[in-house]
Amino acid sequence: MVDQNVIIIVSALLAGLTFIAVVFPLLKKAEKKDRYKSLIKDRRKTLYQDALEDTKRKGQAYQVNTRENMATFYKVEQMIGDTGAGIRKKLSNAGFRSPRAPLTYMSLKIAIPIIFALLAFLYTQGMDDITFTTQLLCVGVALLAGFYAPEVYLKNVIQKRQQEINISFPDALDMILVCVQGGISVEQAIARISDEIALQSQILAEELALLSAEMGLLSDRKQAFSDFADRVGGGSAKAFGTAMIQSEKYGTSVSQAIRVMADELRDARMAAAEQKAAALPPKLTVPMILFFLPPLFVAILGPAFIKVQDTK
Numbered sequence: 577m578v579d580q581n582v583i584i585i586v587s588a589l590l591a592g593l594t595f596i597a598v599v600f601p602l603l604k605k606a607e608k609k610d611r612y613k614s615l616i617k618d619r620r621k622t623l624y625q626d627a628l629e630d631t632k633r634k635g636q637a638y639q640v641n642t643r644e645n646m647a648t649f650y651k652v653e654q655m656i657g658d659t660g661a662g663i664r665k666k667l668s669n670a671g672f673r674s675p676r677a678p679l680t681y682m683s684l685k686i687a688i689p690i691i692f693a694l695l696a697f698l699y700t701q702g703m704d705d706i707t708f709t710t711q712l713l714c715v716g717v718a719l720l721a722g723f724y725a726p727e728v729y730l731k732n733v734i735q736k737r738q739q740e741i742n743i744s745f746p747d748a749l750d751m752i753l754v755c756v757q758g759g760i761s762v763e764q765a766i767a768r769i770s771d772e773i774a775l776q777s778q779i780l781a782e783e784l785a786l787l788s789a790e791m792g793l794l795s796d797r798k799q800a801f802s803d804f805a806d807r808v809g810g811g812s813a814k815a816f817g818t819a820m821i822q823s824e825k826y827g828t829s830v831s832q833a834i835r836v837m838a839d840e841l842r843d844a845r846m847a848a849a850e851q852k853a854a855a856l857p858p859k860l861t862v863p864m865i866l867f868f869l870p871p872l873f874v875a876i877l878g879p880a881f882i883k884v885q886d887t888k
Contacts, residue, residue, distance in 0.1 A: 669809035670733040684726045692722030737779050742811040744777035746841040753834045763791045798824045812841045
């Protein structure tokens with residue numbers, strides 16, 4: 577009776593886990609689609625509000641407080657080492673689209689060095705055998721580390737996003753090409769592929785959804801592609817945005833431009849995969865020597881060594 581109850585409980589748990597494994601991806605997919613719809617809605621709302629503000633400002637000069645705020649922002653950017661729209665571009669490349677993101681980034685770049693310096697000072701203050709010069713050196717190193725920590729983190733996030741986009745974008749471009757050759761417009765193709773590519777790359781799906789929203793609202797599609805290229809920062813997606821701008825400018829065939837770019841990106845991805853495969857044997861040499869050969873020697877020579885010990 578006890579064994580039957582155990583079997584029933586285990587079977588019920590396995591059935592529940594199977595149900596969760598089947599249903600959870602579907603719920604997650606629906607959640608992602610809701611997020612993209614919300615993202616597109618917010619972007620369209622922002623563009624609409626910007627258009628209204630531009631209409632209201634026509635024929636009027638900027639107010640003094642607006643100029644002062646922009647001048648203050650520019651001075652703070654110069655103080656932390658960036659000029660112009662450099663901070664906003666970096667944060668956009670990293671996926672931080674909030675209007676407060678630049679202010680948060682600048683605040684962290686000021687606050688983190690102070691916190692690191694205080695922690696280093698308190699840590700070295702409790703040491704009896706440390707000199708004042710060494711303590712000052714530790715505080716200075718902590719100050720520099722805190723100053724460059726947000727920038728290093730931001731570069732790391734940008735690099736990871738670009739890597740994910742470069743891996744997934746050739747497949748998305750192939751699907752866009754199929755849609756365009758089937759008679760679907762570029763706007764509808766990008767909107768459709770942003771949903772299809774979601775399971776493979778959430779970052780690329782969000783960027784394509786934003787591009788679709790901008791193309792539907794902006795009067796100039798070149799501006800939408802330019803904004804897309806600025807957001808992704810580099811790689812194959814930026815090349816796609818640049819190619820679309822050139823196609824809009826000179827009136828060349830969009831499907832032909834996408835076809836040529838899809839072939840180039842596919843070849844580039846294959847070349848990158850071959851390069852990684854060629855670099856794999858040298859990277860495996862040290863791990864094999866340290867972790868593979870010693871257990872192999874023990875498994876081969878161990879029985880013979882044991883027999884020799886038993887015969888003595």
